[in-house]
Amino acid sequence: MLLLSLIIAEAALETVPKSIAKHPSVVKQASKIGKRADEMLLDRSYHHSAMLKLKDTWKRGRPDLVHFTLLEATSTPLYQKNMLKVYVHTTANKAIFLNENVRLPKSYFRFAGLMEELFKNRKLRSNSDVLMELKDMEFCDLIGKLRPTKVIGLSRIGVKSSAEEVAKIVNSDTVIVVGGFPRGHFSSNVSMKIKYTYSISDLALEAHVVIARILYECEKILFK
């Protein structure tokens, strides 16, 4: 059976870095929700002024965006029929391994709570089953572990194509890589591991739209 993998790469998902944990906007929110600052998700909606000091700040602190991309991927029949593995690789070089049949909450509050638990305990369980696992891992280590036959990146600056055409060249053990950040392109650490990069629209599509389209076209071929 064909098994497809999706990596949401350089995803803007992390806990508040120690370097800004004492910034007033961070301390204020932590006290409001009764959490330790460095156990909260970094979120531009709350921490914009604190984030100005961070390296690559424009690529970080968008857990809302990662939430949508993950919901998009896990809502597909491909994932529900265990024909798709989903991974998140983060800007801070963590890798999240989603197990089969994970049903993510649509409520952002609940999603954020789960992610905070994952970053703290490195594993999320439901009864005895592991739902997700967090590992320290660079993008190249994740690719090394998956050992795909083909790595396809989707990016606006890729070769002009369409979701339909890209789905046709997907074969067993292909990894599809979509950026989990709000703006910009893959960093060199990621792009050096991607052999083929395609753009599936003339317009700049949101990551969740790219995921919806490519997985749908793959499904059409696989379910034929």
Next chain:
Amino acid sequence: MLLLSLIIAEAALETVPKSIAKHPSVVKQASKIGKRADEMLLDRSYHHSAMLKLKDTWKRGRPDLVHFTLLEATSTPLYQKNMLKVYVHTTANKAIFLNENVRLPKSYFRFAGLMEELFKNRKLRSNSDVLMELKDMEFCDLIGKLRPTKVIGLSRIGVKSSAEEVAKIVNSDTVIVVGGFPRGHFSSNVSMKIKYTYSISDLALEAHVVIARILYECEKILFK
């Protein structure tokens, strides 16, 4: 030019009804966020116990779900190129008219804030432009106002088809109707106005997945 309309029908989006505004779970959250109870969005994540008393409770209080369906629709090239009009019809018979080029926030907190403002003031503006408008309107009134040539519903209990096939029968002034509720089917008030109802998958797809797929297939035809 072909102009397609999407109605997210019986959407689980409303403010807290007066009948449960004094329930402890509602009062507690209102006090926490410093808002009047009846100006907050009804949200099952917080108000589950209060909602048990409500009629059709299982169809209500899921603004997170409506947020995701709206983001899916407004993130498409069809909407961005002004070839798609988007409407939300709510369980409490309000209709929300989205204007062109509305960019909804991905942050749920910001989305909820905008919706609360819309329910309060009936109009959302950015400078002098009206972004959205809320009107008291039953589903049949909304259809009457749009005067479509064809109304197509998408529902798991419709005639078995595919997004590709349904897109082929879309023509000028077609309205596509997708349910904005977590479970169940269209109520009779809605289904009586829908001439053709199709199911585009063997599996129960989330509303946002249905929207992503049908709009993508329409776009493929329209952009050819």
